[in-house]
Amino acid sequence: MRKLQMQKDHKLLFSTVFIPVHAGDAAVGKSSLSHIFYSGGSLFQKNYNMTAGVELLMKCVNIPETNDTVELYILDSAGKETLAEGCEKMWGEPSLVCLVFDLTNEQSFVNCSGWMERVRTHCQGLRVSGVLVGNKSDLSARREVQASVAKEWAQSQGLEYHETSAKEMENCDAPFLSVARAFYSLYNEHLETVRNLSPG
């Protein structure tokens, strides 16, 4: 009910497709994060269910201090190498990306560059923006990737860095809100350019 009401005075402006891309081995927590964001924090699956293809989740995000709503389509893709290729076909030309790695698994962070390359190939030269997410921050004793290192790499790729714990439901909305805001600013940049065009 509350959600509906919120959207009443918000106009539905944009739609985008947004892909949590996984780095390294499966099980970094992409599906856990997407589901928590989608359900508004109601469920965390302790048992691991490997994503075999692409799961599509849609959620509307209100942009703070505006009357605008961004419709986010989240393509939760399989991380397992043998399944990933099939998923890529579903990506199209993504406007934004959400790269997720496991803070307790350094290899999954290292593999992020490879995933970024794949995304770039799909974007055909378009600028890629989005977020890098270090998940499983609750397992602090097993942390293998330092925040400063991850942040630096994220910046070099034009991504914003977030740390989350799907298990503790900590900070899980932040990466998605950040993506919605990034999309919103891309769109406004586009409007600005288009308003200043001269005839052909």
Place this chain on the structure above:
Amino acid sequence: MSDSSFNSLGVKVVFASSCDENHPPENIMDGNTKTFWTSTGMFPQEFVIRFPEPTRVAAVTVESYNGTKTVVTINSTHCPGSVMKFERTERHLQLNTLSLNGSSAVHLRFVIASGHDHFVSVHRVTVKT
């Protein structure tokens, strides 16, 4: 032969795949390049225009920005459609004309397959009858 904007022929945009209410699809056929319709999401994007009655169309002109490739289909979606290739432009509109050789049309469907950037805008469509 006459060159007229869709509006004066009574042509309407009956479908568009995106809608920002500040830049609605009606802007495509208002004859003004200052107003525009813009995509708000991923490609492909499309819009469909309808003539009030079957009309022989000599050519159609699209003024747009950021588009790369657009497929124009007449009436049914069964035929493959004609491809318009748009060159990239900076700071000015793309102007492209497709000859339709007097084909009779009720609907024209424009599918913008891809863009030079994340978003594409269409400023004016004109038909030659």
